[in-house]
Amino acid sequence: MRTGADAEPAEPVDLRLLVPALAAWACGAAALALSGAVRVGFGVAMLAGAAALVLAAGRRARRPVRHARHQAGPGLAGAAMVAVSCGLVLVASGVQSWTREIGVRELAAQGAAVLLDGVVVSDPRTIAPTGRADPEVLLRVSVRTVQGRGERRVVRSQVLVFADPSWARVRWGDGVSVRGRLAPAARADDVVATLSARGPPQVTARAGALDRATERIRAGLRRAAAPLPADPRGLLPGLVVGDTSQQPADLAIAMRATGLTHLSAVSGTNARVQDVWQTYSQTPAGGRNELHTTVARPDDRMAEPGADRPGLDGRAT
Template sequence: MTPARDLRLLAPAAAVWGTTIVGLLAVSAIRVLVIVCVAALVGLSGAVRAGLVSWRAVGIVVLVLGMAGTAGTALSFRVAAIQQFPLHDERGKTTVTVRVVDDPVPLRPAASGRSRIRVDVVAIGERSVSAAGAHLLGATSDWAQMVPGQRARVLVRVRPPPEHTMLVASLTAVGTPTLVGEPPAHQRVAAHIRDRLRTLSARALSSPESGLLPGLVLGDISGLDDEVRDDFRDAGLSHLTAVSGSNFAIVCGAALVLLALLGCPRRLLPILGLLVIVGFVILVRPSPSVLRAAMMGSVGLLAMLSRRRSQALPALGTAVIVGLLWWPELALAPGFALSVAATAGIVLWGPAIRDWLWHYRIPTGVAEVLAMAIAAQLVTAPIIALISGRFSIVAIAANILVVPVVGVISIVGTVLAIIGSVGTSGGFGWVVAELLARLLGPALWWMVTCARVLGGWAWASIPVPDGVVGAAVVGGATLVVGLWARSRMSAHRFGPEQA
């Protein structure tokens, strides 16, 4: 019997998300929204005291208004703090000390030699300030080797921040940065592991597989060819070269299975799973996209460990609420919407698709993986159309074809990255890691070939109207296909019994 779906946190999560979007798009509307929520709560309280309605009848409305008001209040405080930050209204040149938050992203074309870096401003001149986020443009040669947590002092030109963000300024480096101290020890270890993986991949594999392995394992696409990157995008596989919730679920799930086989008590597995997730976040960089993926991976992990599948949806709702309250910019991030939609699709429709595949005698393990890939692709297609104005014809087929090797590459790649970082170059750990990398060669070749063949077709992705119209067209087509498939599943499920 299919367990009941717990949808209680769906409306509060949607309220927080909607309030945050309104606040980011129209800052002046935040206070009005909060006042309306408070007034509505007061009115409902009066109605309850007057005996007109009961708390039970208005419970969900009170919860939604309360969460919307909380989100709006928290966002208004953060906006006020940003507007009062010393750099917010400053223009011209000044010297700042920044803390690198994420890896530099080279701007295209690569010949420009410029990169964009997410930083926190921690000092202006000689005066320390509370850390505040900013974008910094600088020469790739000056910033490429910096790791998260590294501080640098540099002369910058200050410009207004991008709209609809929680940044205090856009900075352009005018001078050469001067390093201040060293990054934290855990970030130095993570940088060492990433560097070793790149070196091992280059030694053990030929191009383009050598540039693909670090991207699949740690989201490091610095060595990935532009042509391969375009093939992955056209084939609907680009999400594999960025650390996603599936990476966390696969790697952390494998670690927990190993711990369980070693006799670890089940009650400790959630705690150990959380520690594994934290360690993986440090390894692949604590950027917004990685933290988003960690949240979604945690939801998947909870669904796997829980004896009740119905707990997955409340976990997803909680992840959305906490994530948006902590990092409001996620509300407008396409990747966040894609992650939430994919996770919800897997939880809601994955079991039905799996059961349908069982009807055709697909093995259990294969059916589970195929069901996740199909559900995720179907629910994310309208969002992709909204963002890019394109609909991938081959995305579902491409993801199904690479499913058998994704888990193997993620698990074995993570293991070889850790083993290869131990000891000196050419030592025992290095040799074992290089051997493992060579063993992954055929799996990587298969992924590159699938992307090249499917993504290389002129009709692999077709243009659709961009924006809301495109999303509506693709969403309507997806709904029609889904309803047809659901009727077919019902016919297969109940037809033999009625016969």
């Protein structure tokens, strides 16, 4: 057994990649409000700057060293690494933004009446908009095709749909065809546009077997919470599987005001991150997250209950 004097010294923590990682994160966050083309332009410029820094460092390294202050050192290499990290993040996010916006954002900017075909990727949520007597249903649709202004396009965009209460029966994974009028969303939003739907839903395909099975589990949890008072009834499914479809609007507003929305921000994405962490940290609980990853669903970032309709009637979200 080794004593304290014989123990090997701990290796120092290597933090050389921390600065480029933080810089890349900051660049990505700061560029959210920019268009995809602008992000790509900035990213290409930063990558060109990184190449120039690498060339400069190479020329300096080949020069004879006369004084210590003329040595290349880590400065240029560090600056090049930061520029490469930021440039790659900006180019990747710009290309992704451009591919998901093309076809839909132009029509939304024109307020076009369109026909969309897509797949429901959220649970319908009933809300009571400010100043309106009738409730509305919010749901997110991943659009596959859009028809408007005389042409039909294949797209890869997500829109936030505002519909009448008949849409409450639509389920995650259903294929739908919907007519309505588009309105633009802010570039920093995770949807390209909002859609004011006209008429009841036209379901073109039912959800797959896995989606139907997970919906039964989630519905069972909602039924189990049904006898509870309104606030606990809406909060319990959110705490367990991220299902906030029954959450009262005043509770959602209170949770936002007190900074407690993370309590119901459960999703399959979060569960997957936890599963990976447990796997690589050799924690035995890792494999048990598989079912929860599926039931909690990939992501549920729907606007909170009571949110106003962005861009459709002049009110901000």
